[in-house]
Amino acid sequence: xxxxxxxxxxxxxxxxxxxxxxxxxxxxxxxxxxxxxxxxxxxxxxxxxxxxxxxxxxxxxxxxxxxxxxxxxxxxxxxxxxxxxxxxxxxxxxxxxxxxxxxxxxxxxxxxxxxxxxxxxxxxxxxxxxxxxxxxxxxxxxxxxxxxxxxxxxxxxxxxxxxxxxxxxxxxxxxxxxxxxxxxxxxxxxxxxxxxxxxxxxxxxxxxxxxxxxxxxxxxxxxxxx
Amino acid sequence: xxxxxxxxxxxxxxxxxxxxxxxxxxxxxxxxxxxxxxxxxxxxxxxxxxxxxxxxxxxxxxxxxxxxxxxxxxxxxxxxxxxxxxxxxxxxxxxxxxxxxxxxxxxxxxxxxxxxxxxxxxxxxxxxxxxxxxxxxxxxxxxxxxxxxxxxxxxxxxxxxxxxxxxxxxxxxxx
Numbered sequence: 001x002x003x004x005x006x007x008x009x010x011x012x013x014x015x016x017x018x019x020x021x022x023x024x025x026x027x028x029x030x031x032x033x034x035x036x037x038x039x040x041x042x043x044x045x046x047x048x049x050x051x052x053x054x055x056x057x058x059x060x061x062x063x064x065x066x067x068x069x070x071x072x073x074x075x076x077x078x079x080x081x082x083x084x085x086x087x088x089x090x091x092x093x094x095x096x097x098x099x100x101x102x103x104x105x106x107x108x109x110x111x112x113x114x115x116x117x118x119x120x121x122x123x124x125x126x127x128x129x130x131x132x133x134x135x136x137x138x139x140x141x142x143x144x145x146x147x148x149x150x151x152x153x154x155x156x157x158x159x160x161x162x163x164x165x166x167x168x169x170x171x172x173x174x175x176x177x178x179x180x181x182x183x184x185x186x187x188x189x190x191x192x193x194x195x196x197x198x199x200x201x202x203x204x205x206x207x208x209x210x211x212x213x214x215x216x217x218x219x220x221x222x223x224x225x226x
Numbered sequence: 227x228x229x230x231x232x233x234x235x236x237x238x239x240x241x242x243x244x245x246x247x248x249x250x251x252x253x254x255x256x257x258x259x260x261x262x263x264x265x266x267x268x269x270x271x272x273x274x275x276x277x278x279x280x281x282x283x284x285x286x287x288x289x290x291x292x293x294x295x296x297x298x299x300x301x302x303x304x305x306x307x308x309x310x311x312x313x314x315x316x317x318x319x320x321x322x323x324x325x326x327x328x329x330x331x332x333x334x335x336x337x338x339x340x341x342x343x344x345x346x347x348x349x350x351x352x353x354x355x356x357x358x359x360x361x362x363x364x365x366x367x368x369x370x371x372x373x374x375x376x377x378x379x380x381x382x383x384x385x386x387x388x389x390x391x392x393x394x395x396x397x398x399x400x401x
Contacts, residue, residue: 003389004398006339008269008287010280015269016387016400024284027400034284045397047368053361055376056354062367062374063351064359065388067381071344077363077380089274144364 011090013213028209028217049208050145058188092215096223099212105221106148106206108133112218114211119226120146125160125176127151128224135204136160140187141174146208149189149201153178160185244311251304255323258297261290262330266338290334298331346385351375370395377401 002018004025009015014027023035030042048055055062067075076082088099097103102117111131120126124139124146134151138160151158159179165172176185183194189201207214215221268275268283275283286293305320312320354376359365365376371393382388382401390397 001396002398004387004400005337005345006343006386007337008283008339009271010269010275012272014386014400016398022288024288034281035288042398045368045370045395047366049379050365050367051361052357052359052363052365052376052378055365055367055374056361059354059367059369059374059376061372062354062376064354064357064365064376065346065378065381066350066352066357067378068344068346068350068385071384074344074384075380076383077360079380079383080364083383087272089272142362144362 011213011216012088013217026217028207028213044205046203046205048145048147050140051142054140054142054145054187088210088212090212090216092212095211095215096225097211099210101211103209103211103214104137104146104148104206105209105214105218106130106135106204107218108135108204112214112221113224114214114218114221115224116211117208119224123226125162126224127159133204134158136201137206138176138187145187146206147187147189148204148206150204151201153181153196153199153201156180244308247304247308251301251308251320251323254297254300254304255327258294258301258327258330259323261286261293261297262333265290266333287334290330294327294331294334298327301327343384343386346388349388349390366399366401368392368397368399370397 002020004016004018007015007017007024010026016025016027017023017035018025021036023032023037025031025042026033030044032038032040052064084100091099097116103114104117104120105112105114108130109132113128113130115126115137120137121139121143124137126137128135128137134157136149136151137146138149139146151160160176161179163175163177165175174187176187177183178185178196181195183191183196185196185201186192189203191197191199265283265287268279269287301324305324308320309317359378364379366379366382367374367376373393375390375392377388377399379401382399386401388399390399
């Protein structure tokens with residue numbers, strides 16, 4: 001078991017080292033880039049980026065990391081616009097995005113694909129294919145939480161859409177439905193009604209990142225355009 | 227005809243012992259100082275790191291704790307020997323370099339990145355109902371087995387790394 005600590009920065013993606021071997025690891029890839037464990041990669045644990053409100057309803061018995069009282073002054077709840085203003089040290093002129101444009105990055109079977117956040121927020125849900133795998137990107141009802149699923153029900157490719165609410169006061173404003181069975185699906189990727197009831201989609205890891213960082217570590221990435 | 231022309235041209239005079247000691251002192255001092263300052267200069271925020279420079283930085287930093295110690299010890303021993311015969315300005319040079327070499331040996335043992343972004347020692351968790359976090363704040367969430375944990379991004383964007391164990395699985399949470 002290794003314990004990691006912050007050890008430096010590599011073009012604005014941080015480096016960590018482990019106390020046990022002193023190996024250097026790159027944050028975004030989880031790969032050991034120098035030292036005794038060079039070449040080893042950490043196993044990625046599936047994680048989500050959600051609003052606290054969304055997570056709270058999904059995880060009634062969940063636990064939250066408490067703020068460290070000593071450092072609460074250092075926490076910046078407005079970090080997103082603040083970080084967006086920081087300078088960048090690498091850029092990719094000639095690509096279609098600006099360095100600090102936010103993307104959702106997917107890696108499936110070695111193929112990388114990036115989805116500009118603004119496009120995603122307008123078009124959600126997005127149905128696409130990465131390396132032959134059908135994927136479904138969905139934005140939560142809060143407009144900030146997102147998840148990416150393999151768009152297959154029982155091994156068969158499936159199409160999803162958000163059904164327009166029946167009225168502005170309809171309590172169910174976020175209503176994800178699949179085209180073949182018309183079952184309703186929740187934001188966790190599980191069918192809550194219809195013939196698919198009880199079935200869940202497989203979630204696939206996704207990273208919300210700045211374009212420059214994603215592009216730097218995934219030079220072969222393709223970009224979703226519509 | 228001068229006496230010196232009697233020496234065969236291939237025979238070179240050995241440099242005096244003290245200049246060899248000064249030379250050795252300079253080498254150890256440069257090594258000790260470089261082992262800390264070169265990686266610190268390369269791995270600095272808001273600067274581009276080329277792959278070669280980064281490799282050099284990691285290579286030196288990896289060897290710095292032992293290397294700076296050896297260099298500092300060698301410098302102190304040589305300085306003791308050189309002190310008596312050293313001129314005044316050389317004495318000040320000795321003092322200045324000894325300070326730098328000592329500073330490097332200390333810094334090579336400290337993680338100054340954790341002075342900027344303090345790590346979390348002994349992370350505490352609260353039940354979600356007790357959390358004062360605003361519903362609109364973003365969190366990173368992990369679920370392993372039946373255990374669900376949320377890591378507020380405003381906190382992780384400062385600490386950057388957290389070593390945690392969820393349902394028996396050791397994980398490194400990074401942002």
